[in-house]
Amino acid sequence: MRKVFQAELHQVGEELIQIATLVQQALKSSKVAFLDADVQVAEEVISNDARIDFLQNDLDERAIDILALQSPVASDLRMIVGALRMSASLERMGDLARHLAQLARMRFPEPVLPEALNDHFAAMFDLDLKLLERVISVLEDRDMTVADEIYALKSELNQKHQQVFDILADPNWDSSVPTAVDVTLASRYLERIGDHSVSVARKVAYLVTGDWAPISETHPTGHGHIGSDTGE
Amino acid sequence: MRKVFQAELHQVGEELIQIATLVQQALKSSKVAFLDADVQVAEEVISNDARIDFLQNDLDERAIDILALQSPVASDLRMIVGALRMSASLERMGDLARHLAQLARMRFPEPVLPEALNDHFAAMFDLDLKLLERVISVLEDRDMTVADEIYALKSELNQKHQQVFDILADPNWDSSVPTAVDVTLASRYLERIGDHSVSVARKVAYLVTGDWAPISETHPTGHGHIGSDTGE
Numbered sequence: 001m002r003k004v005f006q007a008e009l010h011q012v013g014e015e016l017i018q019i020a021t022l023v024q025q026a027l028k029s030s031k032v033a034f035l036d037a038d039v040q041v042a043e044e045v046i047s048n049d050a051r052i053d054f055l056q057n058d059l060d061e062r063a064i065d066i067l068a069l070q071s072p073v074a075s076d077l078r079m080i081v082g083a084l085r086m087s088a089s090l091e092r093m094g095d096l097a098r099h100l101a102q103l104a105r106m107r108f109p110e111p112v113l114p115e116a117l118n119d120h121f122a123a124m125f126d127l128d129l130k131l132l133e134r135v136i137s138v139l140e141d142r143d144m145t146v147a148d149e150i151y152a153l154k155s156e157l158n159q160k161h162q163q164v165f166d167i168l169a170d171p172n173w174d175s176s177v178p179t180a181v182d183v184t185l186a187s188r189y190l191e192r193i194g195d196h197s198v199s200v201a202r203k204v205a206y207l208v209t210g211d212w213a214p215i216s217e218t219h220p221t222g223h224g225h226i227g228s229d230t231g232e
Numbered sequence: 233m234r235k236v237f238q239a240e241l242h243q244v245g246e247e248l249i250q251i252a253t254l255v256q257q258a259l260k261s262s263k264v265a266f267l268d269a270d271v272q273v274a275e276e277v278i279s280n281d282a283r284i285d286f287l288q289n290d291l292d293e294r295a296i297d298i299l300a301l302q303s304p305v306a307s308d309l310r311m312i313v314g315a316l317r318m319s320a321s322l323e324r325m326g327d328l329a330r331h332l333a334q335l336a337r338m339r340f341p342e343p344v345l346p347e348a349l350n351d352h353f354a355a356m357f358d359l360d361l362k363l364l365e366r367v368i369s370v371l372e373d374r375d376m377t378v379a380d381e382i383y384a385l386k387s388e389l390n391q392k393h394q395q396v397f398d399i400l401a402d403p404n405w406d407s408s409v410p411t412a413v414d415v416t417l418a419s420r421y422l423e424r425i426g427d428h429s430v431s432v433a434r435k436v437a438y439l440v441t442g443d444w445a446p447i448s449e450t451h452p453t454g455h456g457h458i459g460s461d462t463g464e
């Protein structure tokens with residue numbers, strides 16, 4: 001019985017990694033769709049999101065079955081509850097990647113961004129991709145030594161997000177208001193994707209250490225609308 | 233034992249209502265802070281959000297204790313897992329109300345909105361407040377006959393959110409780009425609050441009927457960046 005149970009827990013862990021990997025692919029593709037105004041790739045991201053949703057439901061049903069049939073306690077219980085929460089964050093990251101692709105599709109054949117912002121947003125996508133890579137590695141081996149790195153990446157992402165508002169507020173900004181709207185939303189989506197990465201990493205940290213501390217909220221952010229939502 | 237268990241389940245339900253009521257207060261106050269540029273009320277919303285976070289943690293710990301000690305199955309198990317998810321949505325709604333208050337604080341003593349948009353945003357706040365009122369009533373009595381009403385309110389909110397983008401795209405729009413940024417974010421926050429209301433209502437519906445159908449996703453939205461996130 002115990003052996004079956006451990007296999008089931010392992011399976012839940014594998015599914016989380018599988019979903020995270022799909023989110024990673026979605027984010028990579030949404031970067032291409034968004035920065036290169038590639039509507040075909042955008043369509044792929046949009047239609048593939050259903051697969052992430054399906055897997056999340058599947059994982060959640062499996063987790064609930066384990067709760068019902070095995071009545072886990074202590075760390076096993078925390079792992080299952082943690083998995084339910086992580087799957088919700090990952091699913092949401094998939095939605096946000098889809099939103100970025102939808103922006104690309106909406107503006108096609110025009111790009112979403114004025115060219116001057118391309119590098120800035122490419123860097124934001126890359127920070128999200130690096131965060132997600134660390135999250136996948138943490139899910140794989142539960143080695144929380146990357147916690148500081150995750151925090152540093154998120155901090156850099158917050159800065160880039162803040163800079164977007166500075167750029168938009170610059171009197172020399174000469175793009176249209178609708179472009180500013182798109183830029184604002186895209187930056188917000190990218191920042192939220194990073195928040196969810198941190199959130200998933202914190203949940204793994206909690207399982208490993210019983211404490212949220214490794215990726216703590218001791219770094220106050222949050223002046224105005226760019227307040228970090230890391231605390232979920 | 234069974235009696236204790238039922239009392240504990242009831243307590244979780246009461247806590248959900250308590251959190252939802254605090255979110256309702258936060259949203260009412262953030263409406264005042266936001267529309268009347270009342271920085272004192274904004275500060276209240278911002279500092280009171282910690283209380284919502286605390287109660288969410290408390291509820292989650294209680295729910296996990298119930299899972300560990302009572303090993304609920306079937307509908308009781310679904311109720312506990314549902315409560316964990318609903319508490320996450322409610323906590324997030326509190327964050328979003330806080331973000332609105334933070335916008336008000338950041339722009340104080342100026343208002344966030346150009347005066348011409350006041351009525352539009354007041355209407356959006358009111359739709360969110362109506363949605364939340366329905367959600368609280370559904371949490372209280374699990375009477376899903378308000379499902380259609382919830383859907384209609386959310387649909388109206390989506391329209392108002394879309395209209396914000398139309399207004400911003402209008403060549404006659406004569407406010408600054410930073411104002412457009414604030415307006416975009418505020419509208420997005422208000423739309424997300426509505427999404428979470430629908431999400432909570434759907435979870436109650438699921439508990440009542442075993443089916444997500446009463447508040448379904450059969451109404452496609454989602455062209456471009458205003459895609460409804462109702463599917464969580």
